[in-house]
Amino acid sequence: MSDFFQTLASFPSLLSGIQLMFLVVGIAAGVVIGALPGVGPLLGVVMAIPFTFYMDPVSSMALLMGLYQGGSYGGALSATVIGIPGTPMAAATLLDAHPMALRGKASYAVTLATLASCIGGVISGLVLIAVAPALAAFAIKFGPAEAAAFALLGLTTVGALSGGSALKGWMMGLLGLLIAAIGLDPVSGESRFTFGSLYLDSGIALVPLLVGLFSISEILRQVEKPIRVHDTSSNVSASADAFRTLIKRPLNYLRSSTLGVFIGILPGIGGVTAAFLSYRAAMIFKKPADPEFGDGNTDGVIASEAANSAVTGGALIPMLALAIPGDPIVAVLMGGLMVQAIQPGPAMFLNHPEIIDGIFAVFILGAILLLPIGLLFVRLIIRLLRLPQWSIMCVVLMVSVVGTYSVSREILDIWTLIAFGVVGYLLRKVDYPLAPIVVGFVLGPIFEKNFRRTGLISQGDFVGFITDRPITLAVLALILVFLALPLFRYLPSRSGDKTS
Numbered sequence: 103m104s105d106f107f108q109t110l111a112s113f114p115s116l117l118s119g120i121q122l123m124f125l126v127v128g129i130a131a132g133v134v135i136g137a138l139p140g141v142g143p144l145l146g147v148v149m150a151i152p153f154t155f156y157m158d159p160v161s162s163m164a165l166l167m168g169l170y171q172g173g174s175y176g177g178a179l180s181a182t183v184i185g186i187p188g189t190p191m192a193a194a195t196l197l198d199a200h201p202m203a204l205r206g207k208a209s210y211a212v213t214l215a216t217l218a219s220c221i222g223g224v225i226s227g228l229v230l231i232a233v234a235p236a237l238a239a240f241a242i243k244f245g246p247a248e249a250a251a252f253a254l255l256g257l258t259t260v261g262a263l264s265g266g267s268a269l270k271g272w273m274m275g276l277l278g279l280l281i282a283a284i285g286l287d288p289v290s291g292e293s294r295f296t297f298g299s300l301y302l303d304s305g306i307a308l309v310p311l312l313v314g315l316f317s318i319s320e321i322l323r324q325v326e327k328p329i330r331v332h333d334t335s336s337n338v339s340a341s342a343d344a345f346r347t348l349i350k351r352p353l354n355y356l357r358s359s360t361l362g363v364f365i366g367i368l369p370g371i372g373g374v375t376a377a378f379l380s381y382r383a384a385m386i387f388k389k390p391a392d393p394e395f396g397d398g399n400t401d402g403v404i405a406s407e408a409a410n411s412a413v414t415g416g417a418l419i420p421m422l423a424l425a426i427p428g429d430p431i432v433a434v435l436m437g438g439l440m441v442q443a444i445q446p447g448p449a450m451f452l453n454h455p456e457i458i459d460g461i462f463a464v465f466i467l468g469a470i471l472l473l474p475i476g477l478l479f480v481r482l483i484i485r486l487l488r489l490p491q492w493s494i495m496c497v498v499l500m501v502s503v504v505g506t507y508s509v510s511r512e513i514l515d516i517w518t519l520i521a522f523g524v525v526g527y528l529l530r531k532v533d534y535p536l537a538p539i540v541v542g543f544v545l546g547p548i549f550e551k552n553f554r555r556t557g558l559i560s561q562g563d564f565v566g567f568i569t570d571r572p573i574t575l576a577v578l579a580l581i582l583v584f585l586a587l588p589l590f591r592y593l594p595s596r597s598g599d600k601t602s
Contacts, residue, residue: 121158121160121161121164121464124161125164125168125464125467125468125471126471127165127168128165128167128168128169128171129171129172129468129471129472130168130475131146131169132171132174132175133173133179133479134176135173136172136173136175136179136192137176137177138501143174143176144431144434146173147169147170148434150166151434151438151441153165159442159457160460160461162438162441163438163439163460166434166438167414167435167461167468168468171223171411171414171465171469172475174191174219174410174414175216175411176188177190177192178212178407179212179215180192181193181195181196181200182195182196182200182202182203182208182211182215183203183212184320185316185320186317189373190374191373191376191406191410191413192410193374194374194405194410195215195377195403195407195410196537197395197537198211198395198396198397198403199211199214199403205398207398210343210344211403212476212479213343213344213477214344214347214403214404215403215407215476216473216477217344217345217348217473218355218358218403218405218407218408218411219407219408219411219472220411220469220470220472220476222362222412223411223415223465223469223470223472225408225412225415226363226412226415226416227462227466227469229415230415230416244573245559245571246552246556246559247568248368248574249368250552250553250556251573251577251578252368252577253375253545254545254577255580255584256378256379256545257541257549258382258584260272260274260278270535271535271538274534274538274539275538275539275542277538277539277542278541278542278546280295281311282305282542282543283295283546283550284305284306285304285306286304288547288550288551289551301512306518306543307515308543309515310515310522311518311543314518314519314521314522314523314525315522315523315525315526316526317498317502318519318522318523318527319522319523319524319527320498321495321502321523322524347400354401354404354405354408355404357380358380358383358404358405358406358408359408359409359411359412361379361409362376362377362380362408362412363416364416365379366412366414366415366417366418366419367416367420372544374545375544376409376412377409377410379409380406380408381402381406382584384399384404384405385402386584388401411469411472415469418435418461418465421433421435421436421446422451422458
């Protein structure tokens with residue numbers, strides 16, 4: 103514990119002015135990149151790697167982690183203002199933040215998301231500093247059975263993301279699973295649902311699917327019936343209201359941030375899972391007087407943004423301590439360290455303690471700076487709201503197409519983008535939710551791959567294998583609780599109807 107406080111006390115002496123400048127530039131650029139549909143923090147970090155060749159290690163990580171933190175938050179801006187998540191993690195934020203914006207509370211929603219992201223990042227940074235070695239050692243014990251159980255836990259959220267009809271949510275989650283099954287079998291390598299197309303052998307890419315479902319479908323909907331978002335709240339009043347919300351709902355911030363850190367530690371799970379699991383947890387603890395989720399509930403915005411920002415710190419724990427990246431962006435960050443001839447892992451704590459402390463300082467200060475930098479973007483967002491809607495949609499269309507094409511430079515990705523845009527538009531027309539498709543698509547492959555690995559390891563004896571793994575059993579029990587809660591809420595209302 104004394105080492106923890108010594109590290110915090112040494113922060114002012116760890117970073118130079120140039121390193122702080124790179125951190126601020128990285129956060130600001132990350133916010134913009136994260137808000138652009140189809141671009142996202144991964145592409146931003148990858149594009150910045152060549153610029154770090156001649157930097158010192160801490161400056162390099164300041165720029166890259168600024169992009170990571172800012173990009174993870176930036177998706178909330180476009181999700182709030184125009185109903186299009188800039189990143190997959192912001193798909194959960196969109197569910198309540200965009201309805202707020204439509205009711206004249208865009209400033210409040212953006213400020214709330216910024217504050218939640220800041221707190222989630224700070225909490226995950228403190229956990230990173232305090233218990234990185236112990237948590238990393240714990241995470242390495244997670245095998246395929248635990249990964250499959252957590253993916254299944256994430257899939258249980260789809261029924262709650264339907265905006266009223268759980269059946270619609272489950273149907274869309276199943277559609278996401280079916281789309282994820284397209285391509286080569288992860289174990290046997292055989293083609294599935296490809297219809298002889300070599301392009302489909304590699305499966306459907308996440309970026310064209312996500313941008314098509316949310317961005318192109320929103321553009322089509324706006325063409326049919328323009329929706330004008332008006333912001334009637336000032337920046338000052340919105341900020342004051344958001345801070346008052348923090349005082350009233352501290353448990354949601356803490357619960358969502360803690361869940362985000364834990365999910366971040368588990369390699370390959372990611373911010374999408376953390377955002378939707380936290381969103382689901384917030385629904386369980388909903389107060390009767392609060393608005394319905396999906397209709398502008400503040401807890402939904404807090405849960406999603408606090409969790410997906412906390413994932414950033416959690417994902418760094420196994421990367422720094424064990425050289426196991428928690429998600430693709432952290433894998434690129436690890437590459438950024440290796441460019442500097444520094445190998446992450448246990449030896450890094452012994453051979454380069456000054457770099458470790460510098461990374462800790464960069465992360466904590468980055469999470470704190472996210473608040474003022476993010477609030478500065480509120481003014482830009484309000485100005486954006488005053489632009490003609492057609493001009494915004496033209497820019498969104500251009501960025502969506504260019505961003506999607508730039509990821510893999512495949513022209514067929516553009517056709518995929520258009521196809522899912524039409525699908526998303528038609529689903530919106532009949533009031534089917536889109537978020538469960540993303541959950542099923544992201545978590546389906548994780549569950550399938552790890553479930554089948556579990557079967558191979560246990561030689562088909564799933565029951566005997568799982569009973570020897572208490573963590574897996576605990577997660578499966580939690581899944582049963584999540585599935586049973588709606589039934590318990592339904593039964594009293596039915597019995598009340600009969601007695602009346």
